Amino acid sequence: MQEDFLHYIWKYKKFQFNNLKTTQGELIQINSVGHPNQNSGPDFFNAQIKINDQLWAGNVEVHIKSSDWFLHNHETDKAYDNVILHVVWEDDTEIFRKDNTVIPTLELKGLVKNDVLNNYGRLFSKQNKWINCENDFAKVENFILSNWLERLYLERLERKSKEIDQLLLQSKNDWESVLFKMLVKNFGLNVNGESFLSVAQSIDFSIIRKVQSHQPTLEALLFGQAGLLNEDIEATYFLSLKKEYHFLKQKFTLKNHGIIPLKFFRLRPLNFPTIRLSQIASLYHKQQGLFSKIIETQALDDFYELFNVATSEYWKNHYTFQKESKPSTKCLTKPFIDLLLINTILPVKFAYSKQKGGNTENIIIDISNAIKSEKNSIVSTFNSLKQVSKTALQSQALIQLKSQYCNNNKCLQCAVGNTILNK
Known part of the structure; x- marks a missing residue:
């Protein structure tokens, strides 16, 4: 389990979000998951979450375990004072604000659909593969690939x-x-x-x-x-x-x-x-x-x-x-x-x-x-999975995909990876 995967689950609501409750038993209604934060500080800004009858606006922090809050020293960082919900895979300890009030915690374990977990497991399996999705790359729709390659x-x-x-x-x-x-x-x-x-x-x-x-x-x-x-x-x-x-x-x-x-x-x-x-x-x-x-x-x-x-x-x-x-x-x-x-x-x-x-x-x-596609090992290998590169735009995009995404396991930020996870 990676924290990036939990970010993905929260961002796209890949869990059962009806009748949600905090680990303290409070009812949760998610109006907005917030905006991902690429810099230091809480993981999602400006979320809107109703807990029991109180609507809260603030930030959301995501961790594998609740105790990671202390492992990362968030209890001493003022940037985390406005966290309104702690989203974790496993709740192993209570987290308190500086005024000793408990930060509501949502435990995702048991809420995530099996197909999402299975697709994630297949994508990040430890097999010796050139890219994580090589077994599924050919199945990705041409329309999705075309738009993604232009962006890349x-x-x-x-x-x-x-x-x-x-x-x-x-x-x-x-x-x-x-x-x-x-x-x-x-x-x-x-x-x-x-x-x-x-x-x-x-x-x-x-x-x-x-x-x-x-x-x-x-x-x-x-x-x-x-x-x-x-x-x-x-x-x-x-x-x-x-x-x-x-x-x-x-x-x-x-x-x-x-x-x-x-x-x-x-x-x-x-x-x-x-x-x-x-x-x-x-x-x-x-x-x-x-x-x-x-x-x-x-x-x-x-x-x-x-x-x-x-x-x-x-x-x-x-x-x-x-x-x-x-x-x-x-x-x-x-x-x-x-x-x-x-x-x-x-x-x-x-x-x-x-x-x-x-x-x-x-x-x-x-x-x-x-311009015709470049000829190199990266382009040739992608073409062996699916004939995708005919122009220089596509060959340059595939180099970007391999070097910046595949090599760094950034499947969750990739349109191809997201398509596979959403199957």
Whole structure:
């Protein structure tokens, strides 16, 4: 038995509430169970309960046992002076207010329906399961799942917006700078994401603004800060970048201490840091004022056009400085742009709109529903239980569901868990 389950039982009245009596024998009529309190203090605020002929308005506290009142030291906390009812699973001792009057107690044991208890037992059984509800997940109605996943997606955007707020604080409210850092990080993907972020954070965005009109200069800046120009290589383009970076380093007093080393090992050549950094340089050279364009853009195809960039000429027949390769135009692919939209662009649009008091939720939902579902172990496992993820909104929502609810046993706060308990 968990206290969260008792909160659920009380909140949704999952017990026999006709002819209720306190453990002291007083008649109880519940007019309102109150509002759940997410902060410190009693569990439910502003309840309205009639005890015998007296209507009380105040707070309700919920415990497994009555004696938990003393275990949690509520008798010394003024916040609990206005508790009008103590709701417990088992009443094992009387609880008194400071003036020595007894706090009425409702014992739920024996009042809760067997089907609710059985469903709860099945949901939280100790079997070795990937998620608690995996045996019942497929039976949940599509309508319930669809609404829940949309809400979870917005929750995930809210969570990401807090990370963006931190970057915004560090960047002195410069949205262009925040976008640059997040984009650069996501160009590095999982393998080089933190390394790329360390490069972006080592460059004040005012420098990007000054040099982005000349693509080779911007490329030299990024390559140099990333430590890719430290070797002795005789290639003409390498030497020109190295010379340009030496000038930039002195002009802007650049430092690249603390840059996380880049990785090439086990990466597909198109994901090599050299290729991705050149594409970033091309993007910021071609799309000056990128942040404003992102905020104005509202359709998926327009985003594909906005991010339709390739590497500079040198990288058409190179993946590294040391070796020439078969010529190919190395553009940003649609699946890669989808990742940028999911992890950077849409969260930034959401956070910006939220700060400015706008409402772009419907636009963001439409775009995320137009993007194909991500492919990862979480999404694949959910799809093996029930084919539920076809769009990026759904795959992001499932990641939120698994990481924030399933992994933390928050089934009672989950629409899926509630559906199973209510069967």
